[in-house]
Amino acid sequence: xxxxxxxxxxxxxxxxxxxxxxxxxxxxxxxxxxxxxxxxxxxxxxxxxxxxxxxxxxxxxxxxxxxxxxxxxxxxxxxxxxxxxxxxxxxxxxxxxxxxxxxxxxxxxxxxxxxxxxxxxxxxxxxxxxxxxxxxxxxxxxxxxxxxxxxxxxxxxxxxxxxxxxxxxxxxxxxxxxxxxxxx
Numbered sequence: 067x068x069x070x071x072x073x074x075x076x077x078x079x080x081x082x083x084x085x086x087x088x089x090x091x092x093x094x095x096x097x098x099x100x101x102x103x104x105x106x107x108x109x110x111x112x113x114x115x116x117x118x119x120x121x122x123x124x125x126x127x128x129x130x131x132x133x134x135x136x137x138x139x140x141x142x143x144x145x146x147x148x149x150x151x152x153x154x155x156x157x158x159x160x161x162x163x164x165x166x167x168x169x170x171x172x173x174x175x176x177x178x179x180x181x182x183x184x185x186x187x188x189x190x191x192x193x194x195x196x197x198x199x200x201x202x203x204x205x206x207x208x209x210x211x212x213x214x215x216x217x218x219x220x221x222x223x224x225x226x227x228x229x230x231x232x233x234x235x236x237x238x239x240x241x242x243x244x245x246x247x248x249x250x
Contacts, residue, residue: 112235126205132175135160136168140177140202143194150183151190177201 099107127137135158142157143149149157155165169192172178177198183189194202203210220228 122209130205132171135164136172139168139172140194140198143178143192144199144202148191148193151192154192172198 123137124134127134138158139154142154151162151165151169154160154169155162158165158168160168169178169180173180175198176195179193179195181191181193183191217225217228
């Protein structure tokens with residue numbers, strides 16, 4: 067996920083540099099903007115980043131013949147390493163029957179493995195298949211190279227700012243997700 071999160075940082079880095087009050091960003095002369103203008107521009111860039119990341123994920127899903135929830139399931143498994151079918155159902159919003167069908171597709175594709183749950187003899191644990199990680203990595207190879215090239219163009223100070231902004235946005239969305247859950 068981190069790899070995907072860096073995909074469209076070029077526009078976002080301009081905003082960060084402007085916030086540092088630099089008049090020249092990567093050779094592009096910038097006009098003086100008010101803080102209100104810059105806040106609006108930053109939020110629009112974050113919005114656009116999210117939209118384009120979603121469109122990229124959807125294009126990958128379409129190309130591979132998976133649906134969006136299949137890819138969401140894989141992302142969660144690669145993040146956590148292991149999950150129960152119930153956790154995956156909650157994460158994807160699928161019913162238990164639809165979750166089983168999704169897991170069947172992913173298992174048939176060699177991307178996941180089902181294992182007995184040692185804490186619940188009737189339960190199952192889902193993990194990414196070892197060969198599945200290599201398969202998935204190959205799908206994103208071009209994006210990873212582009213991200214590495216983009217990120218490598220920034221100084222350590224700039225990378226600290228970029229990391230800080232994304233870490234704060236991650237916490238913000240975690241908090242907002244919890245607020246929504248509490249209201250249900």
